[in-house]
């Protein structure tokens with residue numbers, strides 16, 4: 001790439017596309033090309049924000065791009081990305097990469113064939129709280145990880161109509177578990193859930209996973225009337241709790257595991273620990289994600305899109321297992 005500033009556009013000026021556009025337009029290293037959206041209301045909003053607005057991805061691509069962010073509804077990712085693959089653009093595609101593994105694998109192959117960098121927008125790994133936790137784990141402050149538990153619950157989102165709760169939001173926590181544990185393969189042990197409000201796809205689910213011996217539970221739903229986004233980890237040296245939304249991280253150190261002659265003597269060594277807050281430099285996770293993408297397009301490291309495929313595979317496998325169970329119970 002010869003230009004000093006990278007020319008980047010955003011496809012889809014909806015809930016998340018607007019944040020990508022705002023962040024990109026503020027960056028001194030980016031020549032923000034504008035947005036593409038077939039919705040006149042979205043284009044009007046973009047114009048009001050001072051951005052060029054194109055009615056189609058083809059028109060945006062024709063304006064000459066080095067890279068683009070695809071932020072259209074999940075089931076439209078592949079179609080929206082095709083003209084950009086065709087033009088040789090580097091792509092940051094919102095999570096999940098696609099609504100099914102069949103399509104997602106085709107997209108990864110398409111990027112490899114076109115020879116373009118492809119990153120999937122798993123933004124939580126760029127949440128400063130998760131990055132602080134990753135450093136804490138790497139410094140062996142938690143010891144061996146024994147358990148990770150994630151909870152991502154809240155009310156039904158009006159926009160999401162093309163993915164179930166695991167494929168739409170459960171995947172975030174699968175990616176975080178992969179990021180924090182470095183597990184090469186995460187296995188599904190069991191999954192349960194159902195359809196409390198919707199009748200065409202899962203709206204609540206819990207997965208039990210095995211990440212290289214660490215026991216993981218991920219709860220995702222659209223039926224809890226309050227929004228919760230939290231992660232807790234227990235290791236042999238202590239316990240951590242993360243609030244993804246406030247970017248706060250707490251740590252309670254465990255006691256050393258000294259041998260004792262009797263059970264009573266063993267118990268006497270342990271007392272309840274005190275939670276202390278760890279320092280975190282708070283920042284918008286999306287801005288960090290865009291930093292990584294832009295540096296990656298310039299030749300730096302990018303997360304392997306096969307990790308994103310693995311997260312989607314697990315979400316899909318869990319959804320299938322729940323639906324099979326659900327159908328069996330209904331027909332019994």
Ligand SMILES: NC(=O)c1ccc[n+]([C@@H]2O[C@H](COP(=O)([O-])OP(=O)(O)OC[C@H]3O[C@@H](n4cnc5c(N)ncnc54)[C@H](O)[C@@H]3O)[C@@H](O)[C@H]2O)c1
Nearest residue numbers: 012013014015016036037039042071072073074094095123
């Ligand atoms: N990383 C995150 O935390 C996060 C958060 C929200 C959404 N997402 C993902 O981002 C994607 C978009 O979600 P959203 O909530 O912003 O959706 P949205 O419905 O709010 O916005 C999508 C926009 O895309 C536009 N669009 C539709 N077809 C298009 C096309 N062919 N070309 C250009 N624009 C088109 C729509 O008009 C709309 O303005 C989804 O894949 C979703 O899973 C990720």
